[in-house]
Amino acid sequence: MNKIINILKEQKSLPLDQFIDVALYNKKFGYYMKKNPFGKEGDYITSPLISNLFGEMIAVWCISFWENLGKPDKIVIAELGPGDSSLCNNLIATFKNFTDFYNCFEIKLLEKSTKLRKIQKGKIKSKKVKWIKNIDELDYGPIIFVANEFFDSLPIKQIYKKKKLFFERHVTLSKNNKKIEFLNKKAKKNLVKSIKDLNLISHGNIIEYPKESIKYLKKISKKILKYDGGLLTFDYGYIDQKNRDTLQSVKKHKHLNIFSDPGNADITSHINYKLFYEFLTKSNLQLEKIITQSEFLQKLGIIERANILSKKMSFKGKADMFFRLKKLLDHKEMGSLFKVLFAKKKGNKFSLGFK
């Protein structure tokens, strides 16, 4: 916290997205640069860590998509933000059961945190996995991009709209230099143009602009158009069009103010799915209807798979597996808040899990 205060003393103020980037990824004290945040003992838990069945379903989905693409000799699974590598390891474990596919795939991992990259390298034993620093490095395909809680973890900008004027939200220090607070500064013309171009100005007076996500979606679309393949994402977010103030911070499984403990707590926001859908469609990709995580996993047969597995399990094992499944599927837990987006090349008819 003190280190962030020192940066703010030096810089006077930072646009919100830069502040989030410093709080999460500053080389010395950024949240993701110094700790493994996942799990019961950490700050939050994600679907791949809750149940191996999550990764197993995605693996089967990837193999079906590969079949739909005509079983190409080479295919890339590019995982964005692989965290503690649970999903990657679950994918590989399932791929091992499908020899034809196993001979064709390579996994590429894009990870910004040096700390997490180190953890991933320690936990992933397969030679079929390589790390990349930039999406531009992907030079063959088809490419299936897979991302769980990647986009909701990217820094966003917030714009405050008052009457017809636009202000960018910056972060600064209070007069006594002890507290961190927001400061509204007149938005630059190109920022206003960007949010107008993205159709973001019609609702509410706090506009969230996921500039970093848009940058990634642009790059991903280009790769899919060039090499074929698709993008499958899981994030929390909303589908109705209203803009919302969704910035949040989490530490030890509890929400806190984003300025309470920067550097020691995660900062995230919700995805505006209407924006993602429109942007990807304009980028010439075709999308399936965005659905909930619960619908997607159930259509893939996660419950049937659990029932089969449960036949050989102890009572305790069964209870644990179904307890975890409930977390993934229940509408009061992760089932509805988490949505699944699938974008692919136009004309492709693959829609497993969505219809």
Ligand SMILES: C[S@@+](CC[C@H](N)C(=O)[O-])C[C@H]1O[C@@H](n2cnc3c(N)ncnc32)[C@H](O)[C@@H]1O
């Ligand atoms: C919320 S965690 C999700 C981790 C994992 N996918 C899971 O579900 O357990 C976000 C992940 O994305 C990574 N990340 C965030 N921004 C990134 C970026 N710009 N480039 C690459 N990785 C990034 C984080 O370091 C972390 O591994």
